[in-house]
Amino acid sequence: MRALTLEDGELRFRTDYELPEPRPKEALLRMRMAGICGTDLALVSGYKGRYTGVLGHEYVAEVVKAPDQPQWVGQRVAGEINTMCGNCDRCRRGLTTHCARRRVLGILDWDGVFSDCFLSPIANLYPLPDSVSDSVAVFTEPLAAAYAALRDLPANVGDQVIIFGAGRLGQLIAIVFKQAGYDPLLITRYPQQVAVAGHYGIRTAAKPAVSAYDIAIDATGDAAALPEILPHLRPRGVLILKTTAAQPSVLHLSTVVVDELRIIGSRCGPFPQAIEALATATLDPTPLISATYPLSQALVAFQHAARPGVFKVLLQAEPSPLGL
Template identity: 45%
Template sequence: MQALRLNNGLSYCPDIAKPNVSADQALIRLSLAGICATDLELVKGYAGFTGILGHEFVGVVEAVDNPEHQQWLNRRVVGSINIGCNHCDACLKEGAEHCQNRKVLGIRGKDGVFAEYFSLPVANLYSVPDEVSDEAAVFTEPLAAAIRVVKQLESIAIKVIAVIGPGRLGLLIAQVLALAGYEVTVLGRSESSLALPRHWQLKTALIQDIADNCFECVVDASGQVSGFRQALRILRPRGILMLKSTFSTLEPVDLSKVVVAELTILGSRCGPFADALTLLKQQLIPIESLIDGRYHLNQGLAAFDHADQPGVRKILLHP
């Protein structure tokens, strides 16, 4: 089968063997996959991953190895990306996201979805409603991550929020926050980067025009050290900084304001797939307007080059 593999650089491999599936897993045929900022950072060295990349997908279950799972055959599915040990306290009490022995699809110890076929535990699968197109369903994982922000903030008395980074994930976060009733401003570095959020009827501003110490909560989805620095700059004393970016950098960052201004920093990662699919079914977000290109797997290197260009949002891959 075809696949995009990371090993001392990204390469297209036309003849990798199909994965074998055990009794608890499903073999999935890829329909669409999305390139995200984490994939781009993995290619640059983030997390030291080796293997087939990719974790945003929609596909069709081709085979299962357990008669109890036959109902999954031929279903359109998406899947959560964390695979826990199912024995530790984290798995038993909170789920696989913080299992110290977890594998993460296309990111940590588990081959990903930039391939014609891949495997995933049946327990990780979610059926895609008929009302949700493949082009929308492929956004389930990042939309779930956006919903996670709302769930982390819902018990905190905050009304006004800035989202830095009008890119793939930042726009989803801003829209989900706006739907939840927050007063949201999307901040970017150029007027052109703010065109789509304005089209989505979100409030926007240039980050360089924002005064110091003026937001009580900032979500950094920029994927850049510069975005993190700007987030610190515009936060009020005792404000909340939520980090959504994963990136690899050796640049120094001055954290003195975190101490002096008594800032609270919240990390935010994976979110609820069921909630994301429900929101996609409601069609409240013009999600397909985020798609900037589609490529075959055998054009994967060109797809990554395109995805890494400034201002480009979602690039999709298909077999």
């Protein structure tokens, strides 16, 4: 089958990748639409060391085979990306996205979704209502990650929010904070970022207006940005980290001590909440789509996604040579 792989640090479009066979509790899925995200670009530049395999983790797909649970066959789904064992200490404590034996679609020891077909644990799948189109539903995973930033906020922290990074994820975070009643300031670098934010009624600026925000969110995807962000928090303010970069960030942590800042790492979020928002059109992510390419143009799509100021680049399934 066709697949976009990362092998020895190099992106390759293969037409000879082996079609996987579902094991117990797994489904074989046919990709319908998939989104390229900052993490995919970071993996190509070396984040996580040496990931080898098919890239991609944001998807809408159709279940083709589910030997254990054939009732899923034909179902259109979105899916969580972390696999879990269900038995380890962390799983038993409910920290399933932190399973000690965790594997992650397209990120860690599990082939991702930029291919004709791929595998997922059935437990990770969410049926999609017919009201939500593929190009909207493909935002489920990144939107859930945006909701995670809201979910992880400590209580009574204040309502002055600044978001650094106005790309794919930064915009989604700004939208969910706006819808939750905040009036976030989104720091932008490119005119198209201002235009998209304006569509959602989000305030933008090239620089922070004041240096006393209650909540600062790093969605820059750039390890070097963090030292610039810290000074804009008030004492006891909250910093939410969304960036997963290949390079380390260098910080003087004494600022964190003296100002008693709280730092929160935030990764994966609630799928049901994201699907609900998309299905009821509470949140229309389509202004965030920069381009859609067929799977066979995946390499071109990747180059497009890496350009500055580009939002979501999507990959779309083509008729499969496998007849699936």
